[in-house]
Amino acid sequence: MAILWILMIGMFLVSYLVQNRLKSKFKKYSKIASPNNISGAEIAERMLNENGIYDVKIQSTRGSLTDHYNPTNNTVNLSNEVYNGRSVMAMAVAAHECGHAVQHARAYAPVKLRSALVPVVSFASNWVQWVLIGGILLVQSFPQLLLFGIALFAMTTLFSFVTLPVEIDASRRALVWLKQSGITTVEMRENAKDALTAAAYTYVVAALGSLVTLLYYVMIFLGRRN
Numbered sequence: 001m002a003i004l005w006i007l008m009i010g011m012f013l014v015s016y017l018v019q020n021r022l023k024s025k026f027k028k029y030s031k032i033a034s035p036n037n038i039s040g041a042e043i044a045e046r047m048l049n050e051n052g053i054y055d056v057k058i059q060s061t062r063g064s065l066t067d068h069y070n071p072t073n074n075t076v077n078l079s080n081e082v083y084n085g086r087s088v089m090a091m092a093v094a095a096h097e098c099g100h101a102v103q104h105a106r107a108y109a110p111v112k113l114r115s116a117l118v119p120v121v122s123f124a125s126n127w128v129q130w131v132l133i134g135g136i137l138l139v140q141s142f143p144q145l146l147l148f149g150i151a152l153f154a155m156t157t158l159f160s161f162v163t164l165p166v167e168i169d170a171s172r173r174a175l176v177w178l179k180q181s182g183i184t185t186v187e188m189r190e191n192a193k194d195a196l197t198a199a200a201y202t203y204v205v206a207a208l209g210s211l212v213t214l215l216y217y218v219m220i221f222l223g224r225r226n
Contacts, residue, residue: 004216011209018201025198026065029089029191030081035183040082040090047098047177048076056101060084067093069100071115076101092192095178096199099170110165121159124152132217139224146224150217157214160207167203171196 034043044058056074060083061067067078076097082090103111128149135146175193178184184192 004212004219007212008209008216011205011212015202015205015209018198018205022198022202025195026089029092029195030085030087032088032188032191034086034088034091035185035188037086038091038183040078040085040094043091044076044078044094044098046181047095047174048101050177050181051098051102051105053101053105056098058083067097069097069104071100071104074101088188088191089195091178091184091188092174092195095174095192096170096196099173099177100166102173103166103170108166108169110162110169114159114162114166117155117159117162120155124155128152128156136220139220143221143224146217146221150214150221153210153214153217157207157210160203160210164203164207168200171200 034040038046041058041060048054048056048058056076058076058078060080061077062080064079064081067082069076076094078094078097082093084090100111131145131149131152135143135149139146171193174196175189178189178192
């Protein structure tokens with residue numbers, strides 16, 4: 001159990017460092033102008049069109065780092081700094097989110113699996129903390145409750161790991177298109193790759209952190225008679 005505590009603290013520190021690194025990278029590349037001063041929204045529209053996707057709407061959303069693709073209503077949602085931004089950072093993020101739209105259009109297998117897990121994970125996310133708290137409090141008299149909580153948490157952990165190839169592939173598609181589009185220089189593509197790699201690390205750390213936390217709850221369950 002002590003080893004797990006050390007791992008959990010270590011993952012917390014790594015997560016903090018990775019998040020700070022991501023913010024630093026995005027701040028750095030937000031100061032470098034995009035090719036021909038193109039906005040993130042324009043990059044997104046061009047990438048979608050050149051991939052034969054015309055039914056996805058590009059819109060601005062509030063907040064910072066809130067960029068996402070929503071398959072339920074076919075929208076690429078870009079934060080204001082990306083939607084209106086004319087920087088390498090805006091270019092990279094917009095292309096990445098469009099990468100998700102391309103994945104859905106091409107029926108990319110990990111995306112289909114991830115989408116299938118969404119209803120289950122949504123239910124698990126709403127109840128898992130309450131079930132785990134109750135399970136820990138009643139671990140001696142009603143261990144089945146904690147076991148159920150572990151099963152719910154395992155679904156969220158699985159979702160985190162399924163998300164990894166989805167995010168990595170979206171970045172790969174973005175970088176391939178940026179190269180094929182002919183609108184970027186080699187240096188710009190390297191900058192975009194650096195920014196997207198920093199973003200990918202956040203998903204890796206989140207998945208590993210979730211796994212360590214899952215093992216912690218499993219150890220509580222296994223040690224309930226000690």
